[in-house]
Amino acid sequence: MKAAPASQKRLLDLAEVDSVLDRLAHRRRTLPELAEIDELAARVARLATQVIAAETEAGDLAREQSKAESDVDSVRVRVERDQKRLDSGQVSSPKDLASLQSEIASLTRRQGDLEEVVLEIMERREAADEQVVKLSAERDELAAARAAAEDRRDAVFAEIDKELGEVKAKRSGVAADVPADLLSLYEKLREQFGVGAAMLQGGRCLGCRTSLSIADVNRIKAAPHDEVIRCEECRRILVRTPESGL
Incomplete structure (x- = not known):
C-alpha cells in the first residue's frame, strides 16, 4: 500500500486521539x-x-x-x-x-x-x-x-x-486527513491489536516495544517514503519520522 508520508504521520495523531478515547472508555467502565x-x-x-x-x-x-x-x-x-x-x-x-x-x-x-x-x-x-x-x-x-x-x-x-x-469530534477531523484505504487498514489493525499504528523510533517499534533487526532496518531504509511499512513482530503500521533513526 502507498500513502503520502504526511498522511502516514497523521496516523500517529489518530492513534494518540484513540488512546485518549480508550482511556476515557476504560474510566467510564471502571x-x-x-x-x-x-x-x-x-x-x-x-x-x-x-x-x-x-x-x-x-x-x-x-x-x-x-x-x-x-x-x-x-x-x-x-x-x-x-x-x-x-x-x-x-x-x-x-x-x-x-x-x-x-x-x-x-x-x-x-x-x-x-x-x-x-x-x-x-x-x-x-x-x-x-x-x-x-x-x-x-x-x-x-x-x-x-x-x-x-x-x-x-x-x-x-x-x-x-x-x-469533544475528542470524537477531534478524531473525525484527523481521520478526514487520512486516505480511505489507509484508514481502513488502520481501523482493522486497531480492532485486532488495540493500536493500529506506532512510531518507528531509533529502530524500535513503539507499538510492541520490539527492536528491529538490522535486516529489517535496512529493508525499511530502502523502501520508498510513501510505502506503508508494517512491523514484522506485531503487524501494526510503522510510521517513519525523523526520530526513526534511519
Whole structure:
C-alpha cells in the first residue's frame, strides 16, 4: 500500500486521539462508584427480603394475638355470665351450685392461662415490630447511600461523555486527513491489536516495544517514503519520522 508520508504521520495523531478515547472508555467502565452501587444494591435487596420476612412474622403474630385476645374475651364473658347466675341465687340445688362453682373456677384458670399466652405473643410481636423498624431503617439508609453513589456516577458520566464528544469530534477531523484505504487498514489493525499504528523510533517499534533487526532496518531504509511499512513482530503500521533513526 502507498500513502503520502504526511498522511502516514497523521496516523500517529489518530492513534494518540484513540488512546485518549480508550482511556476515557476504560474510566467510564471502571468508575469506583459502579462497584459501590452494585454492592449497595445487593445489600438493599437482601435487606428488602429480610424486611418482608420480618413484616410477615409481625403480621402473623398480630393475627395470633387477636385470636388469643378473642379467646380470652370469650372465656371472660362465660365467667361473668356464670358469676351472675351464682350471685343472683337462681341456682338452689347443692349439686348444681357445686357444678357452677367448679365451672367458674375452671374458666378462671383457663382465662389466666390464655392471658399468659396473650402476654407471650405480645412480647414476641413487639420484638418482631422492632426488627421491622430496625431493618427498614437500615434498608432506607443503604438506599440513600446508593442514590448518592448514583448521583456521583451520573456526574462523572456527564463529565466523561462531554470529553468523549469533544475528542470524537477531534478524531473525525484527523481521520478526514487520512486516505480511505489507509484508514481502513488502520481501523482493522486497531480492532485486532488495540493500536493500529506506532512510531518507528531509533529502530524500535513503539507499538510492541520490539527492536528491529538490522535486516529489517535496512529493508525499511530502502523502501520508498510513501510505502506503508508494517512491523514484522506485531503487524501494526510503522510510521517513519525523523526520530526513526534511519
